[in-house]
Amino acid sequence: MKGGYWRKILRINLSDGRVWEQTPDEDLYRKYIGGSGIGARFLYDLTDGNTDPLGPENPLIFMTGPFAGTPVPTSGRHQVIAKSPLTGIYGEGDAGGTWGPGLKRCGYDGIIIEGTSDKPVYVLVSEGRVRILDAGDLWGRDTYETDQKLKEIHGENIVVSSIGPSGEKLIKLSAIMHDGSDARAVGRTGLGAVMGSKKLKAVVVSGNKKVPVADPEGLRNSIKELVPTMVQKTLGMKQHGTAVGTVATERIGDFPLKNWAGSVWDKVENISGQRMTETILTGRYFCGSCVIGCGREVEIKEGPYRMKGAGPEYEALGMLGGMCLVDNLEAIAYGGELCNRYGLDVISTGGAIAFAMELYEQGIIDKKDTGGLDLEWGSAEAMIEMVHQIGKGEGLGRLLGHGVREAARRIGGRAPAFAIHTKGLEFPAHDPRAFNSIALGYATSNRGACHLQAASHMFEKTAVMPELGIPEPKERFRTDDQGEFVKVCQDLMCILDSLKVCKFTLYGGLRTTHVREWLKCVTGWDMDLEELMAAGERIFNLKRMYNVKCGISRKDDTVPERILKQPRTEGGAKDNLPPLESMLEEYYPARGWDSDGVPLRETIEKLGLEWDL
């Protein structure tokens, strides 16, 4: 390959302080592309079903894609992969910002950190050196303070990936945060706790190497052609953030309400992206090489929710807002900031708080359990207090910090009926009753309930992909044609997660033709559509094979009974229930899996994964 990668992965063992470089074959890059794909392959090779997610043998894998550090639009993302302490299966998350390109400019495609330090440390990759340094002064600090402190020591040109106090305490909802108060989160699956288990406070990068590009002029021309369209089509996100669609989402019955028991909400406009623009917005944030600019900068100057930093995204508004029926925008922004500072996944945290509010309403827990807190729907004060408790691992928050599945198991009785998750991962802010394909996507997602592992709903709203059989947006309540559709969406998302290109480009007119052209310009590879999609399918199946090693099968490919049996009673998704079983009947054959959800031998061989047979 002529560019895009350094073919160097940094390996660090914190138990004995060893640092070395690994030089993978080009074949690995071409088969697994980068980011999620290469990370999944390493995780598969380094761990198994018995690996303790919080033990020294669980590697924490940071991986970039071929475009990081190049001008390819939205390529400033990176992936973190490990076995998840929240779900016990394949775990991953990704973030925008500038850390991925920062690592690439150090001359590495990724970092794999194994072992456990006996004292708090941070890793500094800078000026061609790798150092493991004492983090005693950083331990206990929140993520914004950590970023600031490290910049005081090493200068403003560094980029910081760090955990906050919740990750240090091994709270299973913990995120890994990046870029200080710009707060780009690797939020899902509790990987902040994996970092905490290694006593690793931060990974700091600073480099100035120019990432090689095979055909710089071709790349420039190709990008120039698409960018004006992309900017125009995604203007709403630049103006009002990812929350631009909050109102429309509520109208079609997709917005999460009252722990998934609500149907419509007349207060949704109080927390819309437009309301944020009119009230607390002070600026817009662009991740590395981004042309969309959906990030928010907000400031609240007075009152109990004073703050300045990253503003809430759609998911925060859904999970701390609609799920808890809190319509106070300032409180949600502040709750989001607390999650960022503690280093908590705002999606799982909001899901856990809404779960607790419903248990309180049902009388399953009471003030004895909440420490006297009135955990009522709509209480901004209660929501904020619970974020603090989860972040600190105190009070009821200590229990909720295990995630709703485990919290419900410990509480017992009727509690599990109110725990809304798949494979232990709390639902994000999209309702499978509003898009049947989302139910299948959540049920079969390799990291548990996730809207981005298939992102099929994008192709049922406004996005299209003619070359993959989606010439126009599909009808969202259809009951057939879902198996192959969701499979193709998942394979495509595996590609984007491995290239590390933002999925919002799909709203901006991205096609696989652009991806292939950019890949050719950057790496020199002339990959046809078949080879590209096969890479996505290979990556998805590899993760599934990993999960099968962890005991996952058809019994786990489901969504909670509330979603399958309790319809919304009003609004845009009224009376719809997703026909999950019949969709699974279509899906497994489309995947080439047996009826228990295990990849067939012929599927494994077709994808070149037979080394595990």
Added chain:
Amino acid sequence: MVVLFSRIYSERLGCDRYEMELKEPVKLIKLLEHLEEVFPDLKNQSKGEVADRYASHYLCIGNGRILRPGDTITNRDTIEIVPPIMGG
């Protein structure tokens, strides 16, 4: 037929509903061209064709459905203009 404007638009346009008589069914795109003539602020300073703006600047919901530019609208319909749906 009735067109409802969600709050962000009603505040900008100065009204929260608009009623008109459709003598025969029309495509949504035609209806939007008419609405942009009546309410130029709907364009939000954007240039170009309605079709380019639709779904990136605003969206229509009818009976809980995301409407497509080619959908047919009749005099019995009520639609709502809401901000575009993307992100998240």
